[in-house]
Amino acid sequence: MSQYNVFLCHNSDDKPEVRQIRDKLRQQGIETWMDEKDIIGFDDWKKKIKENLSQMNAVAVFLGSSGFGEWQKREITWTEEEISQRNNNLFTLIFTLLRRETTPRVGLVILPSCQKTFQEIRNQYAYTPYDWLFKHHAVDLRTSKAPIQELIGAITGQQWQVDDSSREVIETQNTPQNQRDDSGDDLSSETGVNYTQLRDFLKAGQWKEADEETLAVMLKATGREKEGWLSSESIENFPCTDLRTIDQLWVKYSERCFGFSVQKRIWESVGKDEEKFGDRVGWRKQKILKWKFWLDYSELTFTNAPKNAPNGHLPARIAWRVETAGYPVTGNTAWVWHEFFSWAPREHLSSLASRLVNCNI
Secondary structure (H helix, E strand, O other), rough: OOEEEEEEEEHHHHHHHHHHHHHHHHHHOOOOOOOOHHHHOOOHHHHHHHHHHOOOEEEEEEEEOOOOOHHHHHHHHHHHHHHOOOOOOOHHHHHHHHHOOOOOEEEEEEEOOOOHHHHHHHHHHOOOOHHHHOOOOEEOOOOOOOOOHHHHHHOOOOOOOOOHHOOOOOOOOOHHHOOEEOOOOOOOOOOOOOOOHHHHHHHOOHHHHHHHHHHHHHHHHHHOOOOOOOHHHHOOOOHHHHHHHHHHHHHHOOOOOOHHHHHHHHHHHOOOOOOHHHHOOEEEEEEEEEHHHHHHHHHHOOOOOHHOOOOOOOOOOHHEEEEEEEOOOOOOEEEEEEEEEOHHHHHHHHHHHHHHHHHOO
16 A cells, blocks of 8 residues: 555535546555545544544645535645644654654645636635645646646655656546637536627627626526526526636626626625615616615616726626516506516525625635
8 A cells, every 4th residue: 555645625516527636646556535435324424534634644625616615625624623733732743753644745736627827716715714725835737747747746745757647637528617719718508508699798898788698698507588587596506607607707808897706795895785785886876865766777887888887787687577567558458568677686686695605706
């Protein structure tokens, strides 16, 4: 058995990539610990993970397109506790020295599916319980010329001779997480939705058309085209890959003025207050004396929007529902029907913010 044991700390969304890496490490004689292989039946997950962390020589913390998962965040916290315990507990220190062990080597491993730059990742996790990871060496599998060799070197702290069968770059499947067009935009979708039209509208500065298209693609992704509006449940279960694609396109082409992630930050900054949010993003305005009213959808700012509208003004169409109402014509049995926009900000904002958090956006 190899003297090197590495704990593979990962988001469950990234299992396909991590399995591939695990197999390559084992081919090179590196023993790995991964939950799906090493936790059996009714094992106590928390206890099992903590027990094995205490026996590891190294912990590889993987980061892919979905960010850190909830269970993964716990593992990162337990890893930090294990490091602190080994460094501060005299008995543990003597015991580990007798076994020729040291504090576990820990590092971040950027998976090929990750779409953010290293600096964007670092900014995302700055001032969080996980920012200590960035003080350690990171291996970026997207740019490494010899990814397995570099990863093993980071795990062991030694130069490692990798045989030719594992020298190839880790392949990324043509999965929803890795679909890019010629422009370099990530148009990934878990549901087979085509985001080309949305990208083209945004690129051309056609903000109203882009807003309408955003609703259209979200309805298609959730199978609610017939209903014509998004329920709280559909937003709270919206595919993370698709939500990230839509948000990144809005953020990029509006030069960070618009996008769901921009709206989420504003929503949180105003204490999740519906009216304060409406004031900040320009969805509410003073009309009569000091009274403020929610604008009709047609009153929103679309012309040269990034310059003329407040940050977070768009996308907005998903917050409105089109409803139908009728009234009788005087002296006639016929009814006149018309459509109008019904405004439901709190329901949409709360659900959307929650989903963005869960998707690490």
